[in-house]
Amino acid sequence: MTRDLDALPKAHLHLHFTGSMSVSSLHQLAELAQIGLHDSLVDAGGVLVPRDQRGWFRFQRLYEMARDVVRSEDAMRFIVAQAARDDAAEGSRRLELQVDPSSYAPHVGGLAAALEIVLDEARRASAETGVQVAIVVAASRVRHPLDARTIARLAARHAGENGVIAFGLSNNERSGVTADWEPAFRIARNAGLPGVPHGGELRGPRHLRQVVEHLRPARIGHGVRSAEDPALLDDLIAAGIALEVCPASNVHLGIYPEIGDVPLRRLVDAGATVALGADDPLLFRSRLTDQYRLARERLGFSDSELAELARGSIRASLAADADKARWLAEVDDWLNSPEMSTGGTPE
Known part of the structure; x- marks a missing residue:
């Protein structure tokens, strides 16, 4: 007997633009662009890789x-609209969708045009x-840090309640020197944009400390490897830096062998804010609901603990x-609702 997880109010803080699609959506856009799809994109397994292979490079390809x-x-526009509909079906009250406009700029008239399309469709x-x-506008670690400054300036020009709300750094954590992206994050921060870079997934605690030192994040994309360094985890908690934890992708990318190895319980028990x-x-x-x-x-979280995870996502x-x-009150309402039997009726 459990409560409906799709009905649990929550916020979705770690979703990438192209990656937000379903396979059926990918097919629709491929037909629109008159492009054939490789079988590996539409098979049932997604990025499932043998444990003795590195998952990142297959994923990126x-x-x-x-x-x-x-x-x-x-x-x-289709991608933004569909992401919102999918999140609505899963009880999400807030979606902070991450996009690198430089990836799409060549097809729509430039960086500014790409971002304006996304912002307009988001509204x-x-x-x-x-x-x-x-x-969330994000730069990429596999591009030059000067490119990140250009993107940060663009994000800064569109900062505001109905515009860009944060600045991120994504892609392969093993690429580049973290300090080189510090100027881009300073540009964004001076425009009032919090930093939400990726870190602490492909690389461990030492690298995560560099991310914190140089990029001064409000949240960390992933951050699960902080569980390997209790002192670092304590520092993140003391600084109020939330972690955007994505259990399924951690396993698919080979960070952990099984879902049971993802240290979600350890992070939560230490007092981390997790989304x-x-x-x-x-x-x-x-x-998201998955x-x-x-x-x-798989990790033994009770409904009251799941509600606290949802609260963490909203607070972060x-x-x-x-x-x-308002959303936190709705989480309380969910937790106070009757549990459902396996047949879908209240007990």
Whole structure:
């Protein structure tokens, strides 16, 4: 007897633009772009790799293949709208969708045009679905740090309640020197944009400390490797830095062998603020509610603990305080609702 996880109010803070798609959406955009899809993009397994192989490079290759179908304004709008609808179906009240506009700029007239399309569609999708869709602009570690400064300046020009809400850094953590992205994050921070870089997934605690020192994040994308260094984890907690934990992708990318090895329980028990995220449903075949289901079924989280995870996601979001208060009350309502039997009836 358990409560419906799709009905649990929550915020979704770790979702990538192209990776937010479903396989059926990918097919639709491939037809629009008149591009054939490689079998590896549409098989049932997603990025499932043998444990003796590194998962990241296969993932990145597949992601780039998927991104190649996004070649028009209509395609970009379709992705934002569908991400909002999918989140609405899973009880999400707030979606902070991450996008690197440079990936799509060549097809729509430049960086500014790409970002403006996404922002405009986010406003429209918010009105349609009731999910607050906010946009995080991210630079890429596999590009030059000077490119990141250009993207940070663009994000800064669009900063605000109905514009860009944060600045991130994604892609392969093993690439580059973290300090080289410090100027880009300073540009964003001076415009009032919190930093939400990836860190602590592919590389361990030592590298995560560099991310914290140089990029001064408000949240960390992933951050699960902080569990290996209790002193670092304590520092993150003391600094109020939330962790965007994506259990399914951690396993698919070979960070941990099994879901049971993901240190979600250790992070929560230490007092970390954790927001569960889907990362890239297209490639991992796992959406937001699935992460809560994994926490329940594989990691032993009770409904009261799942509710606290949902509260953590809401508190770690960059939404207005009044909205957070309303959603937190809705989480309480969910927890106070009757449990459901396996037949779907209240007990």
